[in-house]
Amino acid sequence: MNKIIASLLIFTLVWTVIFSSMDxxxxxxxxxxxxxxxxxxxxxxxxxxxxxxxxxxxxxxxxxxxxxxxxxxxxxxxxxxxxxxxxxxxxxxxxxxxxxxxxxxxxxxxTAPLVLAAPANVRALNVTTNSAEIHWDPNPFATRYELEVNGEFAGGVDQSSYTLSDLTENTTYEVKVYASNGLQYSAAAEIEFTTKETSWPDAAEVNLRAMDVTATTAKLVWNEIPSATEYRLVDGEDFEARVTAVSYELKDLSPNTEYVFALIASNPIASSSEYTVRFTTAPAPPTGLKATTGDGQVSLAWAAAQGEGYTYHVKRSTTSGGSYTTIAANVTEASYRDTTAVNGTTYYYVVTTVKQGLESAPSNEGSAQPTAIVVVPISPVTGVIIPTSPITGSILTEGNISGSSDGNNHTVILKVSSTIEKTEDGRTVSTTTVDPADLQKAIESLKATSGKPTIIIEVPGNGETTNVLLGAGMIAELQAQVPSALVSARVDNVTYDLPVKALDLPAMAEKLGAEVEEMNVNVTIDKVSRSSLTTIERAANQSGLRPISEAVDFHVTAEAYGNTTSVDDFGDVYVSRTITISEKTNSATGVLYNPTSGTFSFVPTTFQTGEDGTTIATLKRTGNSIYTVVQFTKTFEDLNGHWAKADVELLASKLVVKGRSDDRFEPEQELTRAEFATLLVRAMGISEDDTSRFSDVQSTDWFAGAVNAAAKAGFIDGLEEATFGPRVNITREQMAVMIIRAMRFAGQQPTANIEDLSVFTDSSFISDWASDAVARSVSAGLIYGKTTTTFSPKENASRAEATVMLKRMLQALQFIN
The missing domain is CATH 2.60.40.10 (Immunoglobulins)
Incomplete structure (x- = not known):
């Protein structure tokens, strides 16, 4: 091993020497x-x-x-x-x-210190009418970029692009881009670009048009405009609608009226010019068509169209709703006599309105079967019929007078003529003066009969304002000779029934400084103008109401020596007026419109279906004003399953009762004496009063006007020391007393049977002052016991109990159906 290590060391040394020599x-x-x-x-x-x-x-x-x-x-x-x-x-x-x-x-x-270069290759891409993308090449020494647009700071980013938005179309913008590294900014790189201009199609491409045009509706249709996000429709007056669809349903238009609508397309940055369409609605179909039987003939009459230039096509069939044949074209009057009818055959008629080549939908259908009329001799003394026995049907009489009697009702009809004139604002005024001689004959006829006496004054034509003038002296004689007589003015599809006893002629004469014989009494039936009707319809729509009849202003005045006094309060006498409605309705009510406050209030109203299929609304009230008929339906969430649900919703839909909130009625909640007095005054259709009769009712109290009116009408008495106790809860016996007094005010009073109270084991707890009223209420079915054996006279009444009792009272008075 040592030898190997030694060899490696020698090898390394040799190579080191070799490489050192290669420096x-x-x-x-x-x-x-x-x-x-x-x-x-x-x-x-x-x-x-x-x-x-x-x-x-x-x-x-x-x-x-x-x-x-x-x-x-x-x-x-x-x-x-x-x-x-x-x-x-x-x-x-x-x-x-x-x-x-x-x-x-x-x-x-x-190297030299850094000089940050301006962004290179700055360019505007994807330029639209309101936006653009600004791009540039990235600078490796920049950490952020900032932009100015037209000298104003626009924003900063850390990438090499920036989107400009909310720009104005067809506008030139100057953009500067700066690079930054946190220590310094580069010089600006500049670019200029111009946004695009929105392209709007021409009128032919848009093709705005009116389709499915009727008397009161039309559908505006147009082709889609790609650059539009919204469409606005205007008529140059007070109409405006905004939609995103390419059609719009117009409603509540006036018949036979030319309309011009403009369409304006828009997007968030631009609007087009106006595209216009002009069209004329069809005439309204005639209303109130009535067919009267004659001998070998049928007389037709209908409500005349308002304005000039209208004619009518009369059509007939022998099958109801069948194929009609035109028997008379371009009839100029609102009446026609079919003399080709055969006795014993039933005929069905419709009438259409025509103007400038436009024909309306058919009217309601009227039917009649011609029959012979029996002529009765006329008394040579009075010139009118003196029936010796009950006679049913039409009777021919002298001159302008005809009459009919069925033993219970006796009617004299006065046919009168009118003078027509135009006011400065273009309204048609019809004035009728009843001939005193004719009125005298009518009085003589009514004196000789029993039953309900009525004088009907049939006013021809269809003036927007109708005046019927009667001599006050003749009315005074009628009051003396036939005090229960009713004078009924009838024009077009509206009537006004004035009981002569409702007129305090001496008081009226005193106001005018004249004698009764020197006065004229003027009954005016005034159909409100189109502009006023629009105001009424707008107010109704804001309250959730839908008007279904024309609005009519009824008023009575007395005139003498150029002076006039109005009669707006008939005391406790309910005056009836009728308005004919062309459509059938199940949820309608008559209302009074207050032009000062723009509000609507309940008017006692009943509805009957006429022979011609129209609906006749009879509105009853002790005063005059503007009246119309509306549809309204009201429900409450907390009435589901409640025993009083149907009655509460009925009176809520007739504007008599209101909820504690929009969706809750709180039927089991107790109510105060002031609250019930307010409901009773509202149900009776009488006006509030300003004169306070109680020390604890202040003029600023919300209930003051109603409580004062209830006291004036005799519905309520105070508790003690001239106080009413408005905030005290009302008891069941107090409620019964107020209900019976209200019925007495309206001229009716249920019979009292004290024995009916004997079924209640707590009858001895009924206060002496309330026992008669409670007995009458129980006998008439206006109020029931809390159980079959208890009445609970001192128990506080609930809102549900009060509403149900009011509903029963209104039906007993024939104030609602």
Missing amino acids: RHVAASVEDAPRFEAVDITDTIATLEWDPIDGAVSYSLHIFGTELFGFTTDKFRHEVTGLTPNMVQEMTLYYRDAAGETFEVKHEFT
């Missing part, structure tokens, strides 16, 4: 210290130069021991890149002679 820095055949230096030094680049060396045949350059190029002949200059700025660089030049010996010479130099 590259010493060679006698090559000159020493050649020129080797760096020139053109920058922060990252330097050029190395050396003079040719005698005896050297090739050269190789190294930096920090790393070869930059291998041995090469005839090369005396080399550019070195990628140097680190401001750093000492160690360079070594190796050269060989012809014998293959290698020599070296070293050189050190320091």
Whole structure:
């Protein structure tokens, strides 16, 4: 082993001597210290130069021991890149002679401090109408880049691109990009670009059009615009709709009206010009078609279209809903007499409205079977019929007067003429003055009969405003001779039934400083203007109501010597007015519209179906105002399974009761005396009152107006010392008393049977002052016992109990169906 180690040591020594003799820095055949230096030094680049060396045949350059190029002949200059700025660089030049010996010479130099270069190759890519991508080549010495757009800082990133957004279309932008290393910024690299402009198609490409046009609806349709994200429809007034679809359903349009709508396409940065469409709606179908039987003829009448230029096509069939044949075209009046009818045959009629070549849908269907009329002799004394026995059906009489009687009702019809004039705002006003002689004959006729006496004044035409003038002296005579008489003004599809006892003629004359005989009483039926109707419809829609009839303003005035006084309060007399509705309805109610507050309130209303299939709404109230009929349905989440659910939802849908919140009624919660008084006043359709009668009811209390009105009408009394106790919960017996008083106010009072209370074991606990009212309420089925044997008079009433009792009262009064 020792011999082997010794041999290795000798071998190593020999090779060391050999390599030592090959030193590259010493060679006698090559000159020493050649020129080797760096020139053109920058922060990252330097050029190395050396003079040719005698005896050297090739050269190789190294930096920090790393070869930059291998041995090469005839090369005396080399550019070195990628140097680190401001750093000492160690360079070594190796050269060989012809014998293959290698020599070296070293050189050190320091690079210049860093000068950060501006980003190179800056460019704008993917330019749109509102965005652009800015790209540049990465700078190895930069750690971040920042951008300016039109002189404003836009943002900074650490990558070599940046997206500009929210730009304006067709706009030139100047962008500067700076490189940064945390210590310094480079010079700016600048670029300029222009965003694209949105291209909108022309009107022909969009093809905005109206389709499926009816009297009240139309569908606007257009072709899709690729650059649009939204469409806006306007009519130049107060209509505006925004959609993303390419169609829109227009509703609540006016019949036979020209409309112009504009479509504006848009995206987040631009909008198109207007694309317009013009169309005219079809006329509205006639309403209220009535067919009256005659001898070998049928008389037709319907509500005339509002405005000028309308005609009508009358069509007939012998099958209901069958194929109709036009029997008269372009009829100019809102009536027609079919004289080709055969007695004993039932005919079915419809009428369409025509204007400027546009024809409406058919009206409701009217039917009649012509029959012979029996003519009754006329009394030579009065000129009117004096029935000697009950007569049913139409009776021909003298001149403008006709009458009918069935033993229970006696009606005299006055046919009158009207003068028509136009106001400055274009409204049609029809004025009818009832001939005193005709009215006198009607009085004589009514005096000679029993039953309910009614004078019907049939006003021809369809004026937007209808005035019926009656001499106050004749009304006074009617009050004296037939005090229960009713004067009914009928025009188009609206009636107004005025009980003559409701007019306090002496008080009216005193206000005017005149005698009763010097006054005229004017009954006005005023269909509200289109602009007012639009306001009413908008207010209704905001409340979730859908109007289904026209709005009519009824008022009565007295006139004398150029002075006028209005009659707005008929005390405890309910005045009826009817409005005919063309559609059938199951959830409608009559309402009063308050133009000052823009609110709606319940009006006692019943509905009947007429012979022509229309719905007749009869609204009853003790005052005058603007009335209409609306549809509304209200439910509450907490009524599911509750015994009073149907009654509560019925009165809530009629605007009589309200929930504690929008979705909760709280049926088992107790209610106060003020709350029930408010519900009762609302159910009776009477107006609130400002005059306080109780010391504990302040004008600022929310219930003050209703409590004052209830006291004025006699529904309520105070508790003691002129107090009402509005915040005290109401008991069942107190509620019964208030209900019976309200019915008495309306002219009805259930009979009392005290024995009906004997079934209750706690009847002795009913207060003396309440026993009569409780008995009447129980006998009439307005209120039941808490159980079959207990009434619980002192128990507080719940909201459900109060609502059910109100509903039963309204039905008993025939204030609702």
